[in-house]
Amino acid sequence: MSYLKKQLKVTRSNLLKEIEGLSPEFTDIQPTGFNNTIHWHLGHVLTVAEKFLFGSPKSNNLPDNYGQLFGYGSKPSDWTGDVPSIETLKQQLQEQLDRILAIPEETYHDKVETPFMGMETVEDFISTVILHETNHIGQMHAMKLLIQSSN
Structure with a gap:
């Protein structure tokens, strides 16, 4: 298993442990x-x-409304309709990890069809996913500590 896949597994595991x-x-x-x-x-x-x-x-792996619920600039105060439970999200995060780990390592250096914010290869996107996820783990940890200290 590549270093990148190991990092992804550790990061996703830490995310799930946080909750x-x-x-x-x-x-x-x-x-x-x-x-x-x-x-x-x-x-x-x-x-x-x-x-x-x-x-x-x-991809058809997630419901169409996830972009509206969880995309950039969204917030819970705007939520309407069917919002997935924490248990559903946990299951989907695990299933997604399995799909990401199934991406063949020999494709990591392949150029993507549509580069985005300097990311040009599959490896670039996986690396950014890991970085993004660790940032949000930190946010969640800070929120958890703040909520716990105020109760």
Whole structure:
């Protein structure tokens, strides 16, 4: 297994560990000073990784409304309709990890059809997904500590 795949597994594992034991009510608290909730961060990480690596919504791996719920600039206060539960998102994050790990390593240096923000290869996009996810793990950790300290 490549270093990149190992990093992805560790990062996704850390993401899921960060929310272990948290109630759905807890994950929907929006602390003062934050634009979103832990619930939103989970869906956002899932949605961005899907878009970067599988071209969602064309991938048909996630519901069409995930972009509206969890895309850049979205926020829980705007949510309407069917919002996936934390359990659903956890399952989808695991399934997505399996699909990402199945991407053949020999394709990592292939150029993508549509470069984005300096990313030109499959490897570039996977690296950015890892970086993006670690950023959101940090945000979730900070939110969790703040919520716990105020209760």
